[in-house]
Amino acid sequence: MTSEFLERTRSTSQAGGFARHFAAAREWLSSERAPVYIFAFIWCLGVIVPVIISAVLSLLKARGLHIVWAVSLHAYRDIVESGRWEVVVRTLTAAGIVTAICLVTGFPFALWLVKRAKSQKLTQFVFMALTVPFFLDPSARTLVWRGVLGSTGLINAALMKLHLIDAPIEWLLFSDFSVYLGLVGPYFPNMVMPIYLAILLIDNELIQASADLGATPAATLRNIVIPLAMPGIIAGVIFTFVPVMGDSIVPTILGGGKKEYLADTVMSLSTAMNYAGAAAFATIILMLTAVLAAVFLLFRQRMTLARGIADRGITA
Numbered sequence: 001m002t003s004e005f006l007e008r009t010r011s012t013s014q015a016g017g018f019a020r021h022f023a024a025a026r027e028w029l030s031s032e033r034a035p036v037y038i039f040a041f042i043w044c045l046g047v048i049v050p051v052i053i054s055a056v057l058s059l060l061k062a063r064g065l066h067i068v069w070a071v072s073l074h075a076y077r078d079i080v081e082s083g084r085w086e087v088v089v090r091t092l093t094a095a096g097i098v099t100a101i102c103l104v105t106g107f108p109f110a111l112w113l114v115k116r117a118k119s120q121k122l123t124q125f126v127f128m129a130l131t132v133p134f135f136l137d138p139s140a141r142t143l144v145w146r147g148v149l150g151s152t153g154l155i156n157a158a159l160m161k162l163h164l165i166d167a168p169i170e171w172l173l174f175s176d177f178s179v180y181l182g183l184v185g186p187y188f189p190n191m192v193m194p195i196y197l198a199i200l201l202i203d204n205e206l207i208q209a210s211a212d213l214g215a216t217p218a219a220t221l222r223n224i225v226i227p228l229a230m231p232g233i234i235a236g237v238i239f240t241f242v243p244v245m246g247d248s249i250v251p252t253i254l255g256g257g258k259k260e261y262l263a264d265t266v267m268s269l270s271t272a273m274n275y276a277g278a279a280a281f282a283t284i285i286l287m288l289t290a291v292l293a294a295v296f297l298l299f300r301q302r303m304t305l306a307r308g309i310a311d312r313g314i315t316a
Helices: 004-027 032-059 074-081 085-115 120-135 138-149 156-161 176-200 205-211 219-243 249-255 262-271 275-315
Strands: 059-062 064-070
Touching: 004 262, 032 275, 074 085, 074 275, 085 176, 085 219, 085 262, 085 275, 120 176, 138 156, 138 176, 138 249, 176 219, 176 249, 205 219, 219 275, 262 275
Parallel strands: none
Antiparallel strands: 059 064
């Protein structure tokens, strides 16, 4: 009798404990913080964990699917000894040039779109023009440039018809120029969108107040617009620089295979089952991205500090 009572009490206590845990879990899931933690967990599982695995794999020796569990810099040493470090330099150069072109052209374009484009229809058309390329196949979109830049393409045909040249310009296609040109178009929206959003948050009254105090448009741009738009500029640079480093379609189609870029090297190493070498290149990309982000964040911090010191000096 006593044992049955104790067993019944224990079962009731366990059921009550389960009900309390279930109620607490349901309450937590309905809280404001739950989606943040769930998203952070999924993000770590889908992004951080593969990155850590890639970094660890780059420090191991691997022969095909056979991995030797011993720390080694063999993959990184192969990059230097085989001369493939030139691929990293070439890719960094291309990414830097394309990002600079997108920034120099994208910032004034975003500024015009926010402050000067008065027509709502014009703004909608521009956004449509910026987003439509994302719905096109990258290969088909890139192949169009062959018909424009080729020896019998539109540019050479037009120049020869106007008798401006006697023979086709060969360096328009299958060169660094064609690769850079082909990369600017797809990643130009990556630069414009963050800058557009940052400038959109700048109150027009600040710009008007700067003009009322006698500042020239250049001074207003330098002291008001650019500092306040800096978060968007930093985001645009990162969103442009990083994808350009990983692009393999444009260099393959418009480069003609004459020069190898980082994405092509990673793919060829993976195909050859040199997973440690591919992981080493992926880790290099990660480290370069981290360095770029750190440099920009440090630059922004120093700009904020200098601006704060200047404001305190003016107030004093």
